[in-house]
Structures are given as structure tokens and as C-alpha cells.
Amino acid sequence: MTPLRNFIGGTWTxxxxxxxxxxxxxxxxxxxxxxxxxxxxxxxxxVTAATVAQPEWHAYPVAERVHLVDAWADGIAEHAAELAExxxxxxxxxxxxxxxxxxxxxxxxxxSLADAATYSFETSTMHDGGGTTRIxxxxxxxxxxxxxxxxxxxxxxxxVGALLVAGNTIVVKPSEKSPLSTARLFELLTLPPGVANxxxxxxxxxxxxxxxxxxxxxxxxxxxxxxxAIGAKAGHGLRRALLELGxxxxxxxxxxxxxxxxxxxxxxxxxxxxxxxxxxxxxxYVHRDIATxxxxxxxxxxxxxxxxxxxxxxxxxxxxxxxxRRDVVHAHVTDAxxxxxxxxxxxxxxxxxxxxxxxxxxTDVDDTMLVxxxxxxxxxxxxxxxxxxxxxxxxxxxxxxxxxxxxxTDNPAHAKAAETLPAGIIWINQWQGGGPDRVFEPAGDSGxxxxxxxxxxxxxxxxxxxxxxxxxxx
Ligand code: NAD
Numbered sequence: 001m002t003p004l005r006n007f008i009g010g011t012w013t014x015x016x017x018x019x020x021x022x023x024x025x026x027x028x029x030x031x032x033x034x035x036x037x038x039x040x041x042x043x044x045x046x047v048t049a050a051t052v053a054q055p056e057w058h059a060y061p062v063a064e065r066v067h068l069v070d071a072w073a074d075g076i077a078e079h080a081a082e083l084a085e086x087x088x089x090x091x092x093x094x095x096x097x098x099x100x101x102x103x104x105x106x107x108x109x110x111x112s113l114a115d116a117a118t119y120s121f122e123t124s125t126m127h128d129g130g131g132t133t134r135i136x137x138x139x140x141x142x143x144x145x146x147x148x149x150x151x152x153x154x155x156x157x158x159x160v161g162a163l164l165v166a167g168n169t170i171v172v173k174p175s176e177k178s179p180l181s182t183a184r185l186f187e188l189l190t191l192p193p194g195v196a197n198x199x200x201x202x203x204x205x206x207x208x209x210x211x212x213x214x215x216x217x218x219x220x221x222x223x224x225x226x227x228x229a230i231g232a233k234a235g236h237g238l239r240r241a242l243l244e245l246g247x248x249x250x251x252x253x254x255x256x257x258x259x260x261x262x263x264x265x266x267x268x269x270x271x272x273x274x275x276x277x278x279x280x281x282x283x284x285y286v287h288r289d290i291a292t293x294x295x296x297x298x299x300x301x302x303x304x305x306x307x308x309x310x311x312x313x314x315x316x317x318x319x320x321x322x323x324x325r326r327d328v329v330h331a332h333v334t335d336a337x338x339x340x341x342x343x344x345x346x347x348x349x350x351x352x353x354x355x356x357x358x359x360x361x362x363t364d365v366d367d368t369m370l371v372x373x374x375x376x377x378x379x380x381x382x383x384x385x386x387x388x389x390x391x392x393x394x395x396x397x398x399x400x401x402x403x404x405x406x407x408x409t410d411n412p413a414h415a416k417a418a419e420t421l422p423a424g425i426i427w428i429n430q431w432q433g434g435g436p437d438r439v440f441e442p443a444g445d446s447g448x449x450x451x452x453x454x455x456x457x458x459x460x461x462x463x464x465x466x467x468x469x470x471x472x473x474x
Contacts, residue, residue, distance in 0.1 A: 001034055003020050003033070003036060004033055004034070006045075006198055006199050007189075007196075008046045008194075008197050008199075009045075009049035009052075010193025015037075015042050016039050017039035019036070020035065020037065021034065021035050021036075021037050021176050021201070021202065023090055023177065023179060023180065025090070026319040026321055026322055026354060027088075027092050027311075028353060032089050032090065037176075038200060038203075038204035038206070039208075040208040042199050042201070042205060043208040043209045043212055044208075046197040046198075047171055047209070048214070049194040050142040050169040050170065050171050050214075053169050053192065053195050054168065054169040057167060057168075057195050058167035062116055062165060065164060065165050066117075068191055069113055069161065069191070070113055072188065072191060073109045073157070076109075077103070080103055080106070081095070081099055083102045083153050083181050083185070084097075084098025084101075085311075086181040086184055087102075087153065087178065087180075088311060089180060090152070090177065090180045090181065092310055092318035092355075093318055095311060096310075096313055097272070097273065098310070105153050105154030105157035105158055108161070109158065109160070109161045111161075112158075112456060115161075115162070116457070118454070120137070121136070121137045123135045129469065129470075131468055131470060133468075134468070135463050136466060137463050138461060138463075139460065139461060140462055141217075142171060142216055142217075143168045143215070144173065144209045144210060144218045145159050145163070145171070145172045145219045146173045146206050146209065146218070146219070146230075147159070147172070147174050147175060147222070148223075149178035150276045150278070150321070151277075152174060152179075153182070155221050156174065156182055156185060157185075159219045159221065160196070162460045163460045168217065169195050169196070171198075172197070172198050173200075174198075175222075176202040177321055178321075182198065183198065210230045210233050210234065213237070216239060217240045217242070218234055218242070220241060220242065222244075222245065224246050227245040240449075242447075242451065242459055243448045244278070245403075245442065246278055246375040246403070246445075246446065247403030248373065248375055248399050248403075249282055250283040250285060250395070251269065251281040251405070251406040251407070251431075252393060252406070252418065253284065253287060253290070253294055254287055254408060254414055255289040256410035256411060259293040260294075260297040263297035263300075263301055264301050266284060267298055267301035267381070269406065269432075270359075270381040271379045274317045274319065274320055274357070274378065275379040276321065276377050279403055279425065280377070282375065282380075283384070283396070283399070284381055285386045285395055286383055286384070286385055287385075287387075287389065288387050291383075294383075295361070295363060298344075298383065299361050302359035302361050309354070317379065319354045319355040322355055325377065326356075328378070329380060332369075332380065333346075333360055339366075339369055341362045341365045341371070342362065342363050342364045343361070344361040345359065346361065346380075347362070357378055357379055358379070361383065362382045363382075365384050367384070367395060367398065369382070372384070393418065399444070400444050401446045402443025402446045404425035404426070405418070405423040406427040406430075406431050407428055408429055409428070422444060423442075423443055423446075424440035424441055424442040424443060424446065439453040439455045441455075
């Protein structure tokens with residue numbers, strides 16, 4: 001099996017280090033590819049290529065940069081089915097879902113390109129005495145883009161638009177678990193050599209990239225512990241870091257809603273992508289008045305999900321990404337059960353090949369159990385019954401995470417009150433809506449730095465103020 005290579009300065013390049021990592025299909029447990037483990041030498045080469053290419057890239061007019069990135073986006077859209085198949089092989093996502101999310105990633109990239117048309121890269125103000133102040137938004141230079149495995153294509157595409165259009169060059173380091181689809185993105189690249197570079201590997205590539213003095217901005221999407229370590233290093237190096245991290249998102253189900261329809265929506269929010277979404281619903285607070293029909297319907301919905309290799313279009317849920325992830329998910333369920341939780345469906349490790357885990361519904365949980373405090377990142381729905389909406393709101397807000405929160409209610413005052421939840425995104429009577437260009441910043445441990453819309457351009461640039469008086473120079 002030929003190992004994948006890095007893409008540096010427009011050329012596919014062997015890693016300087018002989019160590020290789022296996023990429024394993026989580027449905028079959030077979031090795032589907034090998035990649036370099038990563039090394040500081042590879043990183044240095046990529047950052048150097050990006051540094052060399054950056055001034056020329058910045059010299060292009062903004063509209064030309066938009067045009068070139070847009071051509072890349074079009075090519076990616078044309079290959080959505082192939083990219084979805086690669087995602088399916090490397091991390092188990094059913095191909096049908098993969099196509100949907102690749103399209104979502106392209107839409108996010110295109111939305112970011114459209115935002116450039118209304119972004120002020122330069123503003124100018126005239127003073128009373130005839131002097132002017134111009135504010136110029138300059139790129140930061142080379143941006144490191146480090147991504148996780150759960151949405152390999154979309155994670156890259158939603159990060160790079162503003163970075164590139166603002167005149168930065170990039171070095172992308174995808175997860176070692178899901179490098180195939182990202183490598184394919186680079187085969188489809190339409191940008192000048194050195195503008196976008198790819199370095200493969202695990203932390204052995206990620207760490208030197210975040211420490212490299214030639215990197216002006218780190219855009220990291222991943223777990224809280226790695227994000228925290230990167231944030232500390234960025235602070236030490238006095239460099240900007242955007243950290244998009246994990247969550248433990250609550251959902252509040254209020255008394256006046258249809259319990260069956262809402263349970264189906266909550267099942268989707270909990271189980272889709274086998275629960276491996278940073279904004280998966282991971283804590284469910286349901287009003288006592290409708291708890292019984294809601295839980296019954298949630299169990300029914302959970303049992304309709306078919307598990308299997310995502311190559312099979314009939315399967316709704318693929319496996320978890322690896323054995324380690326499945327161990328964590330099962331440990332959370334086991335901890336809850338040991339402390340009094342009741343399993344309504346699921347909760348049992350299946351035999352056979354593949355890192356599958358069944359959709360699981362738990363009740364009698366409390367907010368001290370791992371399944372209610374730590375990110376589970378699996379298809380587990382822990383339901384806590386609350387006596388009032390206010391109790392649900394209070395418990396929902398009591399978490400160290402703050403990525404997103406969802407509320408289902410027919411009460412306008414309750415919908416309004418939910419806006420106070422400490423979360424970057426609040427969904428009311430829906431989940432995942434709002435358009436790809438929404439602006440938000442996670443709260444608490446879920447990250448630092450606003451993303452989306454013009455905020456992405458603010459993050460990708462550094463303003464310089466140029467004050468000029470007339471008279472001395474003509
Ligand atoms: P992870 O933190 O283990 O890895 C993320 C990336 O960091 C990978 O590319 C990995 O190789 C790299 N990495 C590992 N160690 C590193 C180091 N020391 N220095 C630099 N880079 C290093 O996360 P994961 O398991 O790949 O992804 C799952 C996590 O990502 C979950 O917590 C999920 O909630 C989060 N996530 C967040 C968002 C968001 O937008 N907030 C989106 C998707 C996933």
C-alpha cells in the first residue's frame with residue numbers, strides 16, 4: 001500500500017520521517033491507507049512554502065482570490081460523491097450523509113467567499129484639518145488549519161475561505177484518522193503553488209505546526225484538551241488562535257410541544273453521524289408533564305435506526321470512528337448504569353467486526369454522571385425529567401461547555417428566556433438551522449474566537465491604522 005504524501009509548494013512530497021500510521025476503516029477494521037506520522041521537518045517545509053507564496057498571493061486583487069477559491073469549491077462540489085465515499089472509508093459516515101455534509105461544507109466556503117464582497121478590507125476617514133486615517137486589514141501571513149475526523153471535508157472547507165481570501169496562505173493538517181478525503185481536496189486544488197499546503201500526521205505534525213514561528217494564526221477544530229494546550233502555546237508565542245472545541249449540548253423539551261414529533265427531532269439531533277457531532281444533543285431535559293410519551297417515542301425512534309457499513313445506502317448509522325471512541329461511549333453508559341440510570345434501549349456492545357454502538361436511551365440520570373458532564377460523542381440520549389421549564393433552563397446552563405443549546409417550546413416567554421443560555425448557538429424549535437454564514441463564538445470550554453460571516457475576516461486579518469497629514473508630502 002503506497003503511503004499518502006504531503007502536498008507542499010504545489011508538489012506531492014515524501015515525508016522526511018519514515019514512521020507511518022495506519023488508516024483503518026471503522027466498519028471493517030481493515031487498513032485502507034498509510035500516512036506519514038508527521039515531523040517538524042515536514043512542517044517546516046510546508047510553512048516555508050506557504051511563507052514564500054504569501055506576498056504574491058496577497059498581491060492578487062481580492063476578487064481574483066475569490067474567483068480562484070470559488071473554482072476550487074466548484075470542483076469539490078462536482079466530486080461530492082467520491083469525497084463522501086472516502087469519508088465513509090476513513091471514519092464510517094454513511095455515504096448519503098457524507099454527500100449532504102460535503103455539500104454543506106461547499107456552501108459554507110461559498111458563503112464565506114460571498115461575505116468578502118461586503119467586507120471592508122480598507123476604510124478611510126478624512127479629518128477636519130484635511131488629514132486622513134485609513135484602516136487597512138492585512139493578512140496574518142501563514143495560517144495553520146488543524147481539523148478533526150468527524151466532518152473531514154466540511155471542517156477544512158468551513159475554515160479556509162476567509163483565511164485565503166484575506167490574503168493568508170495555509171498549511172492544513174487533517175486528523176490522522178481521516179486524511180483520505182482531505183488529500184483528495186488537495187488533488188482538486190486550483191490555487192497557485194504554495195498557497196495551500198497539506199501536512200499529514202498526528203500530534204507529531206500538529207504540535208510543531210502550532211509552535212512554528214512562521215505561523216501567524218492557528219485555526220484549530222478539535223477536542224478541549226488539545227485545544228487548551230494549543231491555546232497555551234499560542235498565548236506564549238503571542239499569536240492568534242481560533243479554538244473550536246467540544247460540547248455537551250443541552251436540549252430542553254417544554255410541556256406544550258408534541259412529544260412524539262419532538263422526540264423524533266431529538267433522536268435525530270442525538271444519533272445522526274452516530275452522535276459524533278460537536279453540536280450533538282448530549283443532555284436532554286424533558287418536562288414531567290410530557291415525559292412518558294416523549295421517552296416512549298424517543299425509544300421507538302432509536303430502534304428505527306439501522307446500523308451498518310455506510311457503503312450500504314440502506315444503513316442510517318455507521319460505526320464510531322475507532323475502538324477508543326467506542327470504549328469512551330460505553331464507559332459513560334456503564335458509569336451511568338452503575339449509578340442508577342435505566343437503559344431503555346441499546347447500551348450493549350455488539351459483537352463482530354466494526355466499532356458499532358447501538359442508539360441508546362437512558363433515564364434516571366443525574367448531572368453528576370459522566371454521561372451528563374463529559375462529551376460522550378456517541379449515540380447516547382440521557383434523559384432527565386424536570387418539574388418546570390425553569391429547572392430545565394437552570395440545569396441546561398450548568399455546564400463547563402457552551403457550544404450550542406436547543407429548546408422546543410410553544411411558550412414565547414420561554415423561548416425568550418432560552419436566549420440567556422451560555423452558548424454560541426441557540427436553536428429554538430429546530431436544530432442546525434441558521435445558514436452557513438452565522439456568526440458565533442462558543443462559550444466556556446467550547447472554544448475561543450468568533451467564526452462565520454465578517455467575524456471570520458476580522459479573525460483572518462490584522463488592522464493597521466495609517467494616519468496621514470497633508471502638506472509635508474505632496
Ligand atoms: P483531537 O483534539 O484529538 O484532534 C484534532 C486535531 O488535532 C487532529 O488533527 C489531531 O491530529 C491534532 N492534534 C492532536 N494532538 C495535537 C497536538 N498536540 N498539537 C496540535 N495538533 C494536535 O480531536 P478529534 O478527536 O479529532 O475530534 C473530536 C473533537 O473535535 C470533539 O471534541 C468535537 O466536539 C470537536 N469538534 C469541534 C467542532 C467545533 O466546531 N466546535 C467541530 C468538530 C469537532
